[in-house]
Amino acid sequence: MVDYYYNTSFSLTLKGFDLSPESVFPAFIFATLSYMVILFCNLVLILTIVLNKSLHQPMYLLLLNLPINDLIGSTALFPQVLKEILLDTKTMHFSACVTQAFFIHIYGVGAVFILTAMAYDRYIAICLPLKYTTIMTNSYMMKIITIVWLLNLLLMGVLFILLLRLPRCRSVMTHVYCDNPSLLTLVCANTTINNIYGLFTVAVTQIISNGTILYTYLQILIACFRSKRSDTRAKALQTCATHLIVFLLLECLGLFTIISYRLKNISPHLRRFIGVSTLIFPPTLNPIIYGLKTKDIRNKVIHFFSKTIFPL
Template identity: 40%
Template structure:
C-alpha cells in the first residue's frame, strides 16, 4: 500500500488496454472533439446572431450547447494527452479538477433539460400566458439556477472527497470520477458512499419531478385535439430524445462504476463510461439544429452564404 503522504498522482490503467491502437484512438477522439466544438459553436452563433431566435426555448438550447462544450473540454483534451503519454499518470490536483468539472457538467445538463421540459409544458399547456410566465427575468433566473445549483451543490459535497487521505493510485478508467477517488481512500468509505447515494437523489430528484410533471400535463393536453398532438410531437421530440440519450448514458455509467462488470469486455466498459460524456454533446446540437425549423433554416442560410462567398472569391 502506498504511503498516504506520497500519493500526489493517479494512474489511469484503462489506457494500457488502448496502447496498441493509441494513435488510432487519438485520431477518433480528435475528430469527435472537433465535431462537438463545430456543432455546438454553430448552434450558439446562429441563436445569438438571429434576434428572432431570442426566445426562451432557444436560450435554453444555447445554454445546453455551452454546457456540452464545457464538459467536452474537461474530458477529451486530457484523454488525448494521456493516450500518447508513456505513464498514463495524472497529477492529483488535475484529477480532482477533472472530477469536479465532469460532475458539474452532468448535473447542469440534467438541470437544463428539466428547465426545458417545463418551458415546453408552459408553451403547450398555457400558450396565452407563455410570455408572461417565461418572462425575460424568469428565463434569466432559470439559467442562473441551472448553472449555480450544480456548481454549489456538488462543490459542498466534493469538499469531503478533497479531504480524504489516499493510499492507492490505480484507477481503472480513462478519466477521473468522484467514486473512483473515494475508492482510493485509506479509511472506511461507508459514510462517503452513503452520502454519495444521497447526493445523487438530491441532484436528480427535483429535475425528475419537473420533467414528469411537465410531460404528464402535456399528455393530458394531447388528448384534446389532433392539433395539440402535432404541436407536442413537433416541439417535444428533440427534448425527449435528449433526455433518453442522457438517461442511457447515466445508466451505463452507474452500471459500470457501481456494479461488478468484470464479465464485460474492457472495451465495452470504456464505451459505457464515455457514453454520457460524448454522445449527448455530439447528438444534441444535431437533433436541435435539424428538428427545430427556425434553427435549421438559419443554419442552411449560413452555409449557403459561406458557399456563395467562397465561389465568388474564385471568380
C-alpha cells in the same frame, strides 16, 4: 506498522485504454474527429443563438446553456484522452484529476437540470400558450438558468469538498478518466459520509428531474389529446418526443455508468466504453437534434453557411 493515511504521491496512475500498437492511430483519429465534431456543432449552435437578436427569446436562452454545458464536459475529457492515446502517458497530477472530475460531474448534473428546465418551458408553451409570453419572460428565464447553475455548483462543490478532506494512501486509478467514485478508491479512510451524500445528490437530481418531466409530459399529453387541431397536436408530440429521447439517452448512459462501478465482474473495456459514451454521444447529438429540429435555428444556420461560407 503501515501508515495508511500517508499521502503517497501527487502523481496518479490511470488504467489507460490498453491499446495495441496498430490500434493507437485509429483510436487517436476517432477521438480527434469526435472532439472536433462536438466543438464544431456546439459552437455553431452557440454562435447562431448569440449573434441573432431574433433568437434572444426565453426558449433559446435556455437552449443556449445545453451546448455550453456539453462543451464543458467534452473539454474536460478529450484533451486528456488524446494525450493518453498519443503519448501513452498513464499518469496525471492529482489537482488536474480533481479538476477534470469536478467539471465532468458539473456536466452530468447540468445536462439533467437543463433538460428538466426545457421540459418545464415546453409545458408552459403547450399547456398554457396564451400565458407563455407573460410567464416566460427573459428575466424569469434568467432566474431559472441561474437556479440551475447555482444548484449544480452547490451540489458538486460540497461533493468535492467532502472528497478533498480525506487523506489518500493510493495512487492507482480504476478508470480511464477521473470522477468522484474513482477518486474515492484512492482513500484509506471512512467514506460513509461521502457515500451518503453521493446517494443524496443522485436522489435530489433524479427526484427533481424525473418528477418534473413526468408531471409536465403527462400534462402535455393530456393537452395534446384534448386539442382539436391535428397539426398542433402532431407538432407538440414530435417536439416532446425528441426532447424525451435526448433525456432518456442521458439517463440510461448515466445509470449504466453508475451500475458499472458496482459490478465487479463487468468487462473493464465495457466499463470504459460506457463511461466515455456519456461524454461523447449526448454532446454530439444535442446540437444536431436541436439545431435541425428547431426551425428558426435551422434557417439561421443554413442562411449563414449559404451567404458566408458557400456564397453563390
